[in-house]
Amino acid sequence: FLGFRLLLSLGLSSVGPDIFDYMRWGALSDSGYYPFVNYWSEYPPLFGWSAILLYRLSTLVPALPENAQFWYALLLRLTMTAFDAGSVMLVYGLALRLSSRARATRTMALFAAGFVLTYAVFGWYDAVPLFFLLCALYLGVRDRYTSSAVMAAIGFLIKLIPIFMVPVIARRIPRLRQAVLYVITAVVTMAIVALPFVISGPQYMLAFVRGTLNRPAWNSLWAVLDKGFTFGTVVPIQERFSAESVGVAPASS
Numbered sequence: 363f364l365g366f367r368l369l370l371s372l373g374l375s376s377v378g379p380d381i382f383d384y385m386r387w388g389a390l391s392d393s394g395y396y397p398f399v400n401y402w403s404e405y406p407p408l409f410g411w412s413a414i415l416l417y418r419l420s421t422l423v424p425a426l427p428e429n430a431q432f433w434y435a436l437l438l439r440l441t442m443t444a445f446d447a448g449s450v451m452l453v454y455g456l457a458l459r460l461s462s463r464a465r466a467t468r469t470m471a472l473f474a475a476g477f478v479l480t481y482a483v484f485g486w487y488d489a490v491p492l493f494f495l496l497c498a499l500y501l502g503v504r505d506r507y508t509s510s511a512v513m514a515a516i517g518f519l520i521k522l523i524p525i526f527m528v529p530v531i532a533r534r535i536p537r538l539r540q541a542v543l544y545v546i547t548a549v550v551t552m553a554i555v556a557l558p559f560v561i562s563g564p565q566y567m568l569a570f571v572r573g574t575l576n577r578p579a580w581n582s583l584w585a586v587l588d589k590g591f592t593f594g595t596v597v598p599i600q601e602r603f604s605a606e607s608v609g610v611a612p613a614s615s
Contacts, residue, residue, distance in 0.1 A: 381485035385431055386599050388417025398559040401602040402569035407559045408519040445489040450474045452496040491521035498524060502531035507544045515551035569605040
């Protein structure tokens with residue numbers, strides 16, 4: 363798995379469209395502008411800040427004149443590969459608790475060979491929240507509830523989906539008091555990690571919440587029912603320095 367992914371990362375130069383958004387965040391950081399400090403983002407705080415961290419690391423190597431995004435794209439692919447490798451092992455661990463070693467190995471192999479898992483590494487960030495979701499689930503079924511709650515909370519602050527593990531795990535906890543403590547641990551972890559962003563840019567955190575709640579559906583059954591056949595676009599990043607722009611429809615499409 364790792365050998366195949368490393369060959370892909372080093373041998374192919376294709377990138378997904380989202381990588382250019384990540385690089386724009388990085389370029390803004392060159393001028394001292396950061397999400398939830400100077401502007402709002404459609405993603406939770408740790409998403410943008412971790413993408414900027416990768417960008418800052420990639421700038422330590424001189425850019426290639428003919429391919430300015432090469433080092434960032436390579437570092438992103440390698441990072442996503444590392445998270446995917448962790449997810450593969452978590453799938454194996456989960457399957458092993460439910461069946462034999464042979465079936466767990468087959469399950470892991472099918473997961474690792476999935477087209478979407480490989481395709482997403484070329485410019486999307488989904489390997490990171492997927493890892494935290496699976497990690498929260500794995501720790502939960504092993505009765506390591508505090509660690510599970512922390513993983514779900516951190517995953518939520520990267521992308522929202524991992525938080526759905528909290529009710530799933532809480533429901534399987536036999537004692538009500540322990541289940542309540544699990545939920546409280548997740549909430550407190552989210553509050554502690556998000557607190558610096560709330561302090562530095564409360565208006566931008568509020569804009570993120572408003573945007574998340576009001577953003578129309580896309581790429582889903584709900585979007586089809588609403589006759590929405592485009593991506594879930596938001597206003598360009600240069601317009602997000604005002605928290606009021608969260609309610610403005612993008613000039614699209």
